[in-house]
Amino acid sequence: MVAEKELNQEGTTVETETVNLEAAEEIVNEEVKSQEESELELLKKENEELKGKLEETENRILRLQADFENARRRARLDLEATEKYKAQSLITSLLPAIDNFERALKLDADNEQAKSLLQGMDMVYRSVLEALKAEGAEQIDAVGKEFDPHMHQAVMQVQDENFDSNVVVEELQKGYILKDRVIRPSMVKVNQ
Structure with a gap:
């Protein structure tokens, strides 16, 4: 910190302290950087969770499609057998x-x-x-x-x-x- 003397509006001298701007910027930058890193980590975790849920949902959809196709095939075969052996x-x-x-x-x-x-x-x-x-x-x-x-x-x-x-x-x-x-x-x- 640096002490400086300034004149106020009434003309009297007042001592003020100025903070070294570079040091202050560095502190702020580090806080912002650490906050960004923690937010980035949270976003990465959330992204991984969403990828897992998406993969699970895709697998469920594929299984449901396969089950649906199997049910349609069985119904078609049953209908064909019924028609074939109706008499x-x-x-x-x-x-x-x-x-x-x-x-x-x-x-x-x-x-x-x-x-x-x-x-x-x-x-x-x-x-x-x-x-x-x-x-x-x-x-x-x-x-x-x-x-x-x-x-x-x-x-x-x-x-x-x-x-x-x-x-x-x-x-x-x-x-x-x-x-x-x-x-x-x-x-x-x-x-x-």
Whole structure:
């Protein structure tokens, strides 16, 4: 500090002290600098926190988008399967009637009236099979084929030299398949 004498308005001399401006500026600059550094540290911390929250939010959004896409895909597949197999319950309900038609058609007719009746039944039977085929249902061919546990249900085993081992010898009840799904497996006799 430097002491200086000055004249006041009344003309008397007054002693004043002046602060060294450079020292004062330096003190102020250091305080401002330290305040700026602490504010900068706070801003850096806040920035890091915001980056973390942003990354977490982005990850949540990505997971939600993936879940949404999976749900849409599952819904589409369910709808396709429903459409593809819509006739399954009707076909399953018709199978006992078809079995009865097949048993009736195996009867021997001894007169013209019975033959005519069997002919009419055969026409109805074929019409029903054509309707099933139009919906994608078909009979499973079993006799002479190798036994497949997905398509055939073995109810008996026999010893027949005319067939190879593990081959279907006789079909006891027809099996049906709808597109790529087995509705009812064929009941068969299998060669040992």
